[in-house]
Amino acid sequence: MAYSDKVIEHYENPRNVGTLDKEDPNVGTGLVGAPACGDVMRLQLKISEDGLIEDARFKTFGCGSAIASSSLVTEWVKGKTVDQAMTISNKDVARELSLPPVKIHCSVLAEDAIKAAIEDFKKKRAARQAKAS
């Protein structure tokens, strides 16, 4: 299969690979996909009190398109508000990376990872607020 130049570029120079402290109350972690399907994405977002995404890190087990999709969204979400990040759709990712039809699920996974990370952050915050009150 031929990969687009952008997929190759992200695969060879992935942005923001790494791990944030998942115990940090400002870090939301999204873990999506399944090893049996050949793709697992973990996206971590560090979110400020006023809802700004200050940092993003990923680790992905999967094909080049899955790695590129997760690398791309870490770039996109940084500096965005949580609400803005929630509007990123898999179609944006697929278009940016020129993913062929069989690789669309990689972009879906990237969108799911953003949503899962934000949801995790919101859950943590709600739990903290419940504790505080």
Place this chain on the structure above:
Amino acid sequence: MVKLPIYMDNHATTPLDPRVLEAMLPYLREDFGNAASRNHVFGWKAEAAVNKARQQVAELIGAAEQEIVFTSGATESDNLAIKGVIEFYKSKGDHIITLKTEHKAILDTCKRLERVRQERLDELKLLRLAQLAGQDVTEDNQSELLAKHDVDSDETYRKWAELPTGGARVTYLDVEPDGRVSLEKLAAAMTPKTVLVSIMFANNEIGVVQPVAEIGALCRSKGVLFHCDAVQGISSVPFDVEAMKVDLASISSHKMYGPKGIGALYVRRRPRVRIAPIIDGGGHERGMRSGTLNVSAIVGFGMAAELARKELPEESARLLRLREKLRKGLTDALDMTIINGSLEHRLPGNLNISFAHAEGESLMMGIKDVAVSSGSACTSASLEPSYVLRALGVDEELAHSSIRFGLGRFTTEEEVDYVVNLVVDKVRKLRDMSPLYEMAKEGIDLKSIEWTAH
């Protein structure tokens, strides 16, 4: 400095040996005759060349030249063997036993024969239903009539269903975790209707070599024909149709440094094995395979077979030494690696290895100057991981993380050293960005996590 790209996919195809090309060239130039032209020198020359090649191919597998039928390749040979036996021996039985790890040319041929049988049974069932109901069966009344008349337990229908259908019943045997067939399970699967066992010599993905001589002896003792898909490995592991009691064998030229588009089916003469042709025409190849002979390719195939026979002992030892260097280089440097299939009963040039938590397709992307294959779903159109690895019981994640290396006659030690370094480096890089590797290192049991399948 090693020359790139490096070819390590010799199970897919092999390069043409320059000595083979040399042998072929005159037959693509001045010696263009048709081997079936009986009355001029052009035909005689072509016929003589074909006869020589037939002798060379026969010798490689311990056969007589009259037992070699040239075909377009092993897929055709597999089709001819299975369909040819089922048709010819239809009055004797219609049951085939094969393995889940066979090549698609075997499995899909068997599936077609199962469909043919099922379609015939469906037809007979409707005929009998009409008789029992005393009226025509239409699409509208069919289900109502079937509810009224239990055709399946009707004695006449059951008798009809035992008549030859033109198709076959097929048992797809599981293999043991090492990839080999169990002889006890094979013997237990045989029925009075079994006419054919089709089991490969060596597997194209995992390189596991089946106990062919034992299978041959078992089949002979039970009066069942034994077809062996011997495409892989006959240039590096001795294969002898007499010693192994093989009745039919498929072989391919381009897997042993000959040209593509040419193969052969070995058909035993004593005791005589019969097959019905699947291609009709001018009656070439003693009526078993019509069509003008591809003389230049046959000459190349013959030369490739002769070289394989003469160089086998040396080649086998050299491949094993290189493969072991590759295997040790990778497994010494990396943790969490798994060799898929038996290491002991394996082609010397094959290494099928899973690098846990590093996905196969992305690894192939990282080593793009090295041609290999992966059992990862992502490399196939179907998005299903390798059915061969699944049949061994290999975990799906590990199937996604598998790489097949196929070493060959032209693989050099420098290439092996280069590949070891490159693969180790890229696996480490991928694992550094793999959440699964991080979790495994932290001691988290990945099986305990509820994954969201997609």
